[in-house]
């Protein structure tokens with residue numbers, strides 16, 4: 147990769163590492179790099195899922211507006227969401243903390259929030275690491291979960307003709323971040339609470355993920371952490387398919403429309419490219435589209451939204467009455483913005 151490394155995208159760097167360090171096949175390793183979790187065989191029916199995610203001050207959060215309790219919850223939630231994306235059940239967590247100076251004042255609240263979120267999903271903190279860092283504050287979590295081998299939903303299972311579904315409003319978290327950055331988030335009476343909460347305190351859809359896996363009707367699944375345009379592109383690349391998304395079908399909240407007006411922001415940048423919604427994005431055979439919608443509504447009261455189709459070819463295309471454009475990988479990338 148040499149001198150060019152700063153110009154590479156996050157995806158290029160991961161691919162480079164994966165190619166350089168690819169291991170020999172391992173009897174118990176079912177999925178290594180390339181999905182929301184690595185998957186290992188536990189016994190002849192069940193698998194262990196492992197995921198890890200890092201939050202860095204100034205990149206993923208800002209303590210100027212992020213209450214430590216909610217930051218603790220979010221640190222757990224973003225990892226729980228990767229277990230949800232495979233249809234798994236979270237079990238054990240490791241927490242790694244790096245901060246400058248001695249234990250920060252907000253640590254107790256952070257830990258209370260972290261513990262609260264783990265408890266909601268019956269997950270135990272079983273280890274971690276605590277180190278001093280010269281400048282940057284960061285927290286990293288490794289989460290271990292489990293799932294029945296024949297229920298796990300990979301990014302690679304999409305089939306031509308599948309419907310693409312999303313499990314809730316898109317863009318709220320990105321708008322919430324913009325509102326925080328613009329100083330418009332303060333106070334519980336602001337009209338933007340739903341958006342600000344989506345950024346500060348996202349909820350991982352673990353129960354829905356389990357329900358979808360248990361239905362065995364889902365072909366491919368991912369959680370939306372980098373924006374629809376990028377996360378659907380991951381499904382397409384791994385499944386060797388393309389996808390078409392219908393602009394008018396995208397679930398957008400009224401509050402988001404109002405915020406776009408207020409901030410004079412292009413709403414579809416938030417909806418398609420804004421990350422951190424932590425909704426589930428999944429594909430289902432057209433024979434089971436209605437059946438799955440009914441099942442989810444009956445079992446959870448939640449609505450899931452069909453937003454497009456899996457097609458032959460490559461790339462994610464956004465279709466409206468006026469035009470069709472390739473939006474593959476236009477979501478958040480750490481290295482190219």
Ligand code: ADP
Pocket residue numbers: 160163164178179180181182183184198199228371372
């Ligand atoms: P997610 O957004 O679901 O957390 P990522 O985009 O962070 O997933 O990662 C995609 C895949 O690349 C995962 O399998 C992850 O484990 C792997 N990965 C990311 N960074 C590295 C790295 N530095 N070394 C090895 N694997 C990595």
Ligand code: MG
Pocket residue numbers: 182227228231368369370371
């Ligand atoms: Mg993920």
